[in-house]
Amino acid sequence: MENGMVEKATSIIKIPVTLEIPIGPQHPALHEPVLLKIYADGEEVVGVEIGTGYNHRGIEKLLENNTFYKGKFIASRVCGICNAVHENCFVRAVEYLVGMKPSPRAEYLRVLVMELERLHSHMLINAIMAEIIGFDTLFMYIMRDRELVMKAKEIVAGNRVSADFHMFNGVRRDIDDVKRDKLIDLLRRVEPRLKYYRKLFEDDPTISKRLTEIGVLKAKDVTSYGMLGPVLRGSGIKSDARAEDRYDAYNEIPFNVVVRGEGDSLARMLVRWDEALESLEMCKYILEHLPSGPAAVDERKLPRTFPAGESFARVEAPRGELTYYIQHAGGNKPYRVKVRTPSLNNIINSGFSYLGHSVADVPVILVSYDPCISCMERAIIVDLKNKVEKRATLREIAMKEVRL
Amino acid sequence: MSGTNNIEDALSSYIIGRDTVKPNRPRFHIDAGNLKSAIALLKQCLGDEALYLSNIIGVDKVAEGVIELNYFIHVVPLGNTIVIRVTVPRDKPQVSSLIDVIPGALSGECEAYDLLGVEFIGNRYLRRGFFVPVDVASRGVFPLRKDAKV
Amino acid sequence: MSIVREALKNLLSKPATIEYPKKPVPIEKDFRGRHYADLRKCTGCTLCAIECPSNCITMEKLPENAKLKHNPRGLYPNIRYMSCVFCYRCVRVCPVDAYVTTNEYRLSSVKEVFSKELTLQTLG
Numbered sequence: 234m235e236n237g238m239v240e241k242a243t244s245i246i247k248i249p250v251t252l253e254i255p256i257g258p259q260h261p262a263l264h265e266p267v268l269l270k271i272y273a274d275g276e277e278v279v280g281v282e283i284g285t286g287y288n289h290r291g292i293e294k295l296l297e298n299n300t301f302y303k304g305k306f307i308a309s310r311v312c313g314i315c316n317a318v319h320e321n322c323f324v325r326a327v328e329y330l331v332g333m334k335p336s337p338r339a340e341y342l343r344v345l346v347m348e349l350e351r352l353h354s355h356m357l358i359n360a361i362m363a364e365i366i367g368f369d370t371l372f373m374y375i376m377r378d379r380e381l382v383m384k385a386k387e388i389v390a391g392n393r394v395s396a397d398f399h400m401f402n403g404v405r406r407d408i409d410d411v412k413r414d415k416l417i418d419l420l421r422r423v424e425p426r427l428k429y430y431r432k433l434f435e436d437d438p439t440i441s442k443r444l445t446e447i448g449v450l451k452a453k454d455v456t457s458y459g460m461l462g463p464v465l466r467g468s469g470i471k472s473d474a475r476a477e478d479r480y481d482a483y484n485e486i487p488f489n490v491v492v493r494g495e496g497d498s499l500a501r502m503l504v505r506w507d508e509a510l511e512s513l514e515m516c517k518y519i520l521e522h523l524p525s526g527p528a529a530v531d532e533r534k535l536p537r538t539f540p541a542g543e544s545f546a547r548v549e550a551p552r553g554e555l556t557y558y559i560q561h562a563g564g565n566k567p568y569r570v571k572v573r574t575p576s577l578n579n580i581i582n583s584g585f586s587y588l589g590h591s592v593a594d595v596p597v598i599l600v601s602y603d604p605c606i607s608c609m610e611r612a613i614i615v616d617l618k619n620k621v622e623k624r625a626t627l628r629e630i631a632m633k634e635v636r637l
Numbered sequence: 638m639s640g641t642n643n644i645e646d647a648l649s650s651y652i653i654g655r656d657t658v659k660p661n662r663p664r665f666h667i668d669a670g671n672l673k674s675a676i677a678l679l680k681q682c683l684g685d686e687a688l689y690l691s692n693i694i695g696v697d698k699v700a701e702g703v704i705e706l707n708y709f710i711h712v713v714p715l716g717n718t719i720v721i722r723v724t725v726p727r728d729k730p731q732v733s734s735l736i737d738v739i740p741g742a743l744s745g746e747c748e749a750y751d752l753l754g755v756e757f758i759g760n761r762y763l764r765r766g767f768f769v770p771v772d773v774a775s776r777g778v779f780p781l782r783k784d785a786k787v
Numbered sequence: 788m789s790i791v792r793e794a795l796k797n798l799l800s801k802p803a804t805i806e807y808p809k810k811p812v813p814i815e816k817d818f819r820g821r822h823y824a825d826l827r828k829c830t831g832c833t834l835c836a837i838e839c840p841s842n843c844i845t846m847e848k849l850p851e852n853a854k855l856k857h858n859p860r861g862l863y864p865n866i867r868y869m870s871c872v873f874c875y876r877c878v879r880v881c882p883v884d885a886y887v888t889t890n891e892y893r894l895s896s897v898k899e900v901f902s903k904e905l906t907l908q909t910l911g
Contacts, residue, residue, distance in 0.1 A: 289768050293752075294780060299840070306840035306874045329659040370793060377803045391819040397874045405879065406817075433788060456689045456713070459741025470686060470713060477716035532879040544659035545709065547718065556709070556718075558658075558694050571694040573745075578691075581744035 256595060258287045265604045267580065269587075269595060276591040281584045296570040301327055301401075301539060304567065308557075309397060311572060314354050317346045317396040318550040319572075322557040324399045325480060326546035330561055331401075331539050338528040339403040340482040345519045346390055346398045347548075348512040352423075353382040354551035355505040355512075358603045359430065362502055365600050366443045371433070378426040385419045385516075388412050403530035413520050420516055427513060431506040434499070444499035448586055448598035451496060458582040461575040462553020463508065464602055467501035469494040474549035488515050498601035505603075538565045550575055552603045580604050640715040647682045651675045664707070664720035672708075672723050673733045679710070680738060688712050690735070693745030695753040699783045702727045704755055708735075725755065734760035754779035818890040819873045823902040824864050825909045826855065828885035831862035835877035835886075843870035844877060847903070853910055866902035868894050 254273055258266040268284030292311055296304045305327075309320035321343060328334070335343075360375035383393045389408055390396035398404055408416070434440050450460065455468040465472055473490045475483045491507040493500040541563040547556050553575030560569040579602045587595055641663050645652065651674075654666035667675050680688065692709035708721040725732050734757035735742040746757040751767040751774070765774040778785050805812055814820075824835075826849075836844040846862040849855065864877070878886040887909070894900060 286766060286768050286770065289770065291780070302838060302876070303840040306872065306876065310872070370790070371788065387815055387818065391815070391817055391875075392873070395872070395874075397819070405875075437788060453685045456686050457740055459689045459691065459739070459744070461689075461691075465689075472711070472713045472716075532876075533882060542659055545662050545718065545720070546660075554691065554711070556692055558692070558707070558709075560696055569694075569696045571692070571696075573692045573694075577744050577748070578741060581747070582741050585740070 254592060258284075260596075267599075267604060269599065271587070271592060271595060273592050276593075278587045278590055278592060278595065281587045281595075283581055283584055285581065293570055293572060296572075297567060300565045301567065302535075304570070305399070305401070306397065308572070309395065309399075312574070313394055314357065315350060315550045315552065315555070316394065317343075317350045317390075317398060318548050318555055320397070320399045321347060321481070322546045322548040322555055323559075323570075324401055325548070326544045326557045326559045327401055327539060329544035329546060330542045330559065331536070333402045335403045335481075335530075336526050336528060337482070337524040338407075338526045339530075341486075341519050341523055342389070342404050342408065342528055343399060344482045344486060345516055346386065346396050348515045348519075349382055349386045349389065350396070351551045352509050352512045352516070353379050353386070354603075355509040356382065356427075358551075358600065359434070359502055359505060362444075362498075362597070362600050363440070365596050366440065368439060371430075374426075375430060378423060381419050381423050385416050388415055388419075400530050400532060401535055404528050405530070405532075407528045408523075413523070417517065417520050420513060420520075424513055427506070427510055431503070431510065434502055434506060441499060443597065444502065444601070445495075445497055447498045447594050448590065448601060449495075449497045450586055454585070455496070458585065459578045460553075460582065460602075461578055462550070462603075463501050463504045464579055465553065466490070466492045467504045468496035472554075474547045474554050478547055480546075480548065482519075486515050486518055498597055501601045538563070552576055553579060576602075576604055640712065641717070641719065644679065644682075644712070644715075644719060647678060648675055651678075658707075658720055662709075662718050662720050664722055666722045669706075669723040669725050669732050672721070673735060673738060675721065676708070676710075676735055677738045683712060683714075687714050690739045690741050690745065691718055693742065693749050695749045695755055695781070697727070697753060697782045699727075704730050704753060706732060706749070706755065730755040731758055732756075733758050736760045736762075752779060752781040754782065812892075814890050814892060816890055817888075818892065819875050820889050821868065821891040821894060821902075821905075822873075822875065822878055822886050822888045823866065823905040823909075825885050825887050826853075826858070826863055826906060827909055827911075828883045829858060829863055829906075830883055830885070831858045831860045832882060833862065833864075834880055834882065835864050838876050838880050840874060840876060841870050841872050843867045843872075850907070863906055864902070865906070868900040868902065 254271045256269040256271055258268045266287035270282040270284060271278055272280035292307060295307055299307060305320055305323055308323035309316040311319045356375050356379040360372045363371035363375065386396065387393045390398040391406060450468045452468045452470055455465055455470060469492060471490055471492045476490050488511050491504050491511060493504050539561060541561050543560045545556065545558045547554055555575055556573045558571040559567050562568040583602055587598055590598065648665060651667045651671045652665045653668060656664050658664050689711050691711040694707040694709065696705040698705060703724045704727055706723050706725065709718050710721065711718045723732060732755065734746060736746065736759065743762060746760050747763060747767045749755045750757060750763040751765060751769050757763060769780060773780060833846050836846050844864045844866050847865045849861040849863055878888055
């Protein structure tokens with residue numbers, strides 16, 4: 234080859250090496266079954282595809298085929314960790330249809346359960362965040378103290394996680410003075426720990442170096458992509474269904490809507506800690522100012538059918554605004570129920586926010602949105618080829634006794 | 638309620654009917670062809686940071702032969718959710734996509750396409766199997782339609 | 788958080804976990820645990836089986852030798868605990884409050900567990 238030819242070249246063709254990295258659905262850093270297919274150029278993320286469908290159970294169709302009373306229990310099993318808000322939202326959507334109003338004591342107790350739930354949900358996601366950034370000691374500590382809140386929920390609702398506390402026109406059980414004192418004592422023990430963790434997230438160099446300036450979302454992007462809850466409030470938009478709709482007893486219980494302007498992962502985590510502290514104050518207020526009167530309803534005396542209509546209930550779940558839409562044509566089964574959980578918006582629309590960050594930041598950003606995939610993916614049927622439902626134990630499937 | 642009136646004034650040329658979803662969500666019925674321009678106008682009037690698309694809810698009405706699409710738009714300064722309803726025929730459910738006006742429509746549109754079969758024209762990301770298991774999606778069944786066999 | 792201080796503190800303190808099978812887990816008295824029908828009250832009305840959200844209650848025939856005056860149809864609910872979600876809907880809808888509730892949570896087993904035996908014991 235002649236040397237002259239080389240000198241004549243005026244441009245070089247560069248082929249970008251884009252690497253496809255699947256993160257999930259099973260991944261040590263993600264606690265939820267979601268697939269993030271990441272296209273990376275070197276360490277930089279240049280494209281993200283979000284793969285879903287790993288956790289679909291057909292709940293919307295199931296709700297259409299069951300009575301409202303069964304639906305109430307199905308709704309509270311959409312998600313494990315935020316079950317009380319799901320049932321609250323479903324119950325309130327039905328109450329709007331009928332025009333029922335629960336007693337003041339029942340409303341206070343509903344808020345108590347929901348705030349305890351927010352408290353432990355926020356503690357959990359902060360613990361997971363600590364684990365993901367490699368701070369396992371903190372993870373263990375937060376999980377240890379979360380146990381106190383779970384105990385409090387057990388005292389109120391009768392179960393650590395699945396509260397099954399709501400019923401149309403009221404709640405299903407009441408608390409007495411002994412339980413109230415126990416609860417106040419538990420909350421008193423949680424409070425200093427929460428304040429300590431809140432301070433730790435703000436001051437500790439390990440955490441702040443890992444989380445500041447990671448996954449910054451501008452207020453404009455947050456609203457146009459429809460992100461909700463702590464993500465929204467971490468970017469300076471003041472929107473909280475509790476303050477806007479004032480459902481149940483939120484019109485009487487004082488609380489502040491926590492807003493931070495930074496919009497990064499740390500801001501979202503701090504919003505969660507501040508909200509947890511607000512929740513704690515609200516729980517204490519509720520226990521001190523619990524109105525007297527009846528709370529538990531007699532489930533035998535509730536109506537079997539509900540009047541036709543449409544209703545749309547919003548509730549502020551720990552992860553953001555949760556909505557239930559019910560269209561009812563009369564009778565005892567709803568015509569259409571639509572559940573829209575915060576994670577649907579927060580995760581599916583979040584693809585844009587990973588771009589430009591390094592691969593190692595992706596789990597951090599995802600966790601800062603508090604993903605809950607079982608919440609997000611509800612709506613499909615167990616439908617086999619011969620169009621019948623079959624039930625089989627895992628063992629039978631494993632032993633190939635059942636043909637799938 | 639003055640805020641709601643402002644919205645109603647802004648959209649007045651598109652509105653062909655209104656009612657309320659319980660408890661207090663005002664609902665405006667508009668023509669399916671005007672959907673995109675109406676939402677763009679709404680966004681222009683209120684500003685980028687004042688609203689987010691909360692929900693796209695499709696309801697299959699077999700008896701009337703239509704699919705209703707309710708767009709629930711949360712207006713932050715108003716503190717309430719307004720609803721915009723369009724109806725599309727059941728045998729040809731097509732409506733223009735909002736994805737270039739409000740990128741957050743992605744999740745709702747993908748879900749509505751996968752479960753109800755409403756086609757959002759202009760949304761490149763629509764695909765079957767987004768939520769629906771492959772065996773159901775491959776048979777061309779839209780599970781949330783009322784005539785889908787479960 | 789200083790790692791040296793935390794390590795020392797934890798070396799000197801007791802573990803936070805409960806060694807479960809050796810020590811019992813403290814549980815509330817009214818925890819929603821195992822429940823079964825009391826045949827001295829049950830009228831065999833089948834309402835709990837209709838209302839159960841997880842369809843885990845089946846109505847079964849009483850044994851031949853047992854004739855109960857208040858139970859003309861001779862039926863009693865048999866709960867399949869493996870599918871039960873412990874929502875206590877059956878307990879609350881029962882018109883005669885026939886269900887006995889306990890806080891027993893240790894129900895895990897390798898074979899199916901039913902409430903049949905407990906219910907039949909109430910015949911005395």
